[in-house]
Amino acid sequence: MDVFREEFYPNLVTGAEAWSAQQGETSLDSRAGAENDDEADSFASHVAPPPPAPAVGSQFRAGSSGSKRKRKEIDIATETFLSRNTILARKNKLVERMLERDDNCSVVRVVEILNELPGVRKWSRFHRASIDHLLADVSNRQGFIAFPSIEDKISYLEHRTGINLDD
Structure with a gap:
């Protein structure tokens, strides 16, 4: 505990003990009075610092x-x-x-979905027109994927390509 006090006590102060350098000078002047003789100096040097009070409340580090x-x-x-x-x-x-x-709108994914649609024959006129439409733009692929049912996807492609699945 003594090592702790030696190392850290000068840096820990409570709100009541905190003071600035100017306040310290005023305090020392008031202790010594207006006299600058040896007795006042020796008195100030013989006064032992007060023992550390137990920490009550919040503490903070004093520093520059x-x-x-x-x-x-x-x-x-x-x-x-x-x-x-x-x-x-x-x-x-x-x-x-x-x-x-x-990834959802990638060409590979869209072509896989197109090839899995029932009734779509690979490389038929409808299939080629659908692939051309889907490869043309990302928004075309997004629109195709946005439809939830198979019938809606086929109707979308028939509308956009102008070719019926049965042709």
Whole structure:
């Protein structure tokens, strides 16, 4: 415990004990009075510092304004770091969603769906026109995938290509 007091007590103060350098000078002047003789100096040097009071309430570290500034800069840096990580996490989620959408609308996926539609013969006139339509633009593929039922997908392709499945 003595090592703790020797090392850290000068840095720990309670609200009642906190003082600035100017207050300390005033305090010393009032103790010594207006006299500057040896007796006043020897009295001040023989007075032992008060024993450390038990810590009651909140404590804070006494230090220069430079150390407070450093702590404030560290707090700002930490906040910046945390907010940057939050923003990057949101961005990564958005990118994942975009990639999932792109995968859903990829040419390979759309052609697989087209080939699995009942009644569609590969390389028929309807099949070739549908492939040309779907390869032309991403929005065409997105529109095709947006329809939930098989009948709706076929009707969409018949409408957009102008060719009936039965032809």
